Amino acid sequence: MPGRKEFAKLYFGNAVIGVVKELLGLNLYDPRSEEAIVMELLNLLVSPSGGQDFELRWHRDDIRWEVDEEEEQRQLAEKSPGGRQAHTQYNIALFDDESLVVVPGSHRRVRTEEERTADPYQEELDGQVVVKMKAGDAVFYDSNIVHRGIYKGVDWQNGEKGRMTLHGSVGLYGHSEERAKNVLQHGVGDWVDRDDAAFDGLQGKCWDRAEGMRLRLVEMGRGDDLGYSLDG
Ligand SMILES: O=C(O)CCC(=O)C(=O)O
Helix, strand or coil: CCCHHHHHHHHHCHHHHHHHHHHCCCCCCCHHHHHHEEEEEEEEEECCECCCCEECCCEECCECCCCCHHHHHHHHHHHCHHHCCCEEEEEEECCCECCEEECCCHHHCCCCHHHHHCCCCCCCCCCCEECCECCCCEEEECCCCCEEEEECCECHHHCCCCCEEEEEEEEECCCHHHHHHHHHCCCHHHCCCCHHHCCCCCCHHHHHHHHHHHHHHHHCCCCCCCCCCCCC
């Protein structure tokens, strides 16, 4: 993929991984903390072209909306044992971006009655925050926060600028089973164990980190029989 090396440098570099480690409660200066994190995903979220808008419904990434309160509580506790974050997701805006909408704190509690019964595309939920990012800003979050994405269509061909945001996640090793479906449903298991998936553009400690994180993802398997976190 063109630019692969630059994406790898960003994903595995200290600027992002330093924040990830802090959020996951790891000691930044302990070399063993390198072994506690697993490669997950890096994508680019882009405004649709041709003027068509696009919206994602309210959701948590890895807990289905239909579950009852008891099951929701169980899964929240399973995916973040002791209220501790077992992964972190992030958006890094390349252009100004106001597409992500979240309900702060909702990743640590079951949904309110309003949230549970809301229209999937309801314009406003109590306490919601539109994440306003300037180019170069980053936001890190737990992807089981109640959230949605609203993408305004733009005319890229004629130079109109829209959303162009890097969207990544990193997991805590040892929580692989809980994260496996969420990560492997995107097909990464099909290629990540190939020899040519090694990070030839990276060097020194960054290469060691990248290779270690990749191999820990390979250990999670291909995910062929895990299905999908959400429907639709
Ligand atoms: O558009 C966004 O920033 C959020 C994307 C999203 O909801 C998701 O990846 O599940």
